[in-house]
Amino acid sequence: MIALRSQREIAKLRAANLMVAQVLQLVKKSVAPGVTTAALDKIAEDEILKQGARPAFKGYAGFPATLCTSINHEIVHGIPSKKRKLKEGDIISIDVGVCLDGYYGDAALTVPVGIVGKASQHLLKVTEESLHIAIANAVVGEKLYTVSHSVQKHAEANGFSVVRDFVGHGIGTELHEPPQIPNYGKPGTGLTLKAGMVIAIEPMVNMGSYGVRVLDDGWTAVTIDHKRSAHFEHTIAITDDGPKILSQI
Numbered sequence: 001m002i003a004l005r006s007q008r009e010i011a012k013l014r015a016a017n018l019m020v021a022q023v024l025q026l027v028k029k030s031v032a033p034g035v036t037t038a039a040l041d042k043i044a045e046d047e048i049l050k051q052g053a054r055p056a057f058k059g060y061a062g063f064p065a066t067l068c069t070s071i072n073h074e075i076v077h078g079i080p081s082k083k084r085k086l087k088e089g090d091i092i093s094i095d096v097g098v099c100l101d102g103y104y105g106d107a108a109l110t111v112p113v114g115i116v117g118k119a120s121q122h123l124l125k126v127t128e129e130s131l132h133i134a135i136a137n138a139v140v141g142e143k144l145y146t147v148s149h150s151v152q153k154h155a156e157a158n159g160f161s162v163v164r165d166f167v168g169h170g171i172g173t174e175l176h177e178p179p180q181i182p183n184y185g186k187p188g189t190g191l192t193l194k195a196g197m198v199i200a201i202e203p204m205v206n207m208g209s210y211g212v213r214v215l216d217d218g219w220t221a222v223t224i225d226h227k228r229s230a231h232f233e234h235t236i237a238i239t240d241d242g243p244k245i246l247s248q249i
């Protein structure tokens, strides 16, 4: 069952996702060479608790932290650590979820640490563009896999690949709700988007092949060819007035 959210519920989802956007901006400001991923996690957790919400990832299926921090060839679900220091030239995906008043927010971005190479800059640009292309396609009456395909098309046209093993999702009173939102697919197929659907679209784009491996920690997903990967995510509401990004300031 895919929930169709009322105006009142979308307002609550906006509040949770606005907090997510604010936390991401706060964490982003602290990204610098020498900073540990555990320090970024603490900044996020302190802010979420201060604002009266709950970190949604912490404890989810046993995940131990507030943020997922995924560096370079790590795709998603990296675990923050005091032993992991950012280095000049790294790229880091920061993913955060909150639960506020029973409603969830979820978004992610990938940022450079100091100055990064041209190829990494291009990867970040194309991945973020693919998210915004997908959002523009998420209109009432459109088929879901047209949205999925639009991510794939833009990434592949730039020589990159899209991850198959992890997908976006519906979001509302649970962090992960139906439907699943792959970043690839056959245009013109899949369910028809309706007003009131709230979904998290999250392209994961690799410089090399789309093959994925999960490390022994049981969480961190990495590219099998060790090439870099980027990840951007927004939670959006599909409305009669078009897609509304809930997770931006």
Ligand code: MG
Residues within 6 Å of the ligand: 106, 107, 168, 169, 200, 202, 233
């Ligand atoms: Mg998500």
